[in-house]
Amino acid sequence: NFGNWQQMVGDQTGDDVFSGQDTGAQNSQVNIPDLVFVSCKYCGDNLPKETEKLIDHCKACEVPHREDSTYSFMCIFCEYHTYKRSDMRRHVRKEIGDKPFVCNLCGHGFTVKSNMTAHYNMKHT
Structure with missing residues (x-):
């Protein structure tokens, strides 16, 4: 509250x-x-805007109906759902603008490390 x-x-x-x-x-x-806090669209809880805590809530929130095992993680912002934590991590990072992987040459940020590596290889080598 x-x-x-x-x-x-x-x-x-x-x-x-x-x-x-x-x-x-x-x-x-x-x-x-x-x-910074964000609100769960299902239960209304205010949650810290931290990727891992949001992922935990996507799995633990008891309000949404989970039709089958593909609904293990339900996005608190949109209709996205998955059974894989890694997929939900990527999705939540996009939702909140979290880009923890940063190119050390130009400062461009990425939500997943493989995209940063591809960027580095294409732009800086």
Whole structure:
């Protein structure tokens, strides 16, 4: 619920989000991660925008009807479903714009390592 989310934000920033007072604590800390959440279209849970946690929820969410074993992982953003965690990882990365594989020469990012390798071989060799 929203109160829990507020508390989580306050815990991360050091602010008292319930009183509305800025304690300035976030200014004294280094490298506070940006807190970004996405909502599951099935159950409405707010989830951290982190690939592995989202994949876990795609498998664990109890709300959607799973017609057969190909519905082991159901995307919380669209109609995509699969029985393979690796396929869901690739899909979720595309959905949230996560590109963890970065070309060390030009900085272009990719959702899967093989695409980065192909890019490197075509553009930089």
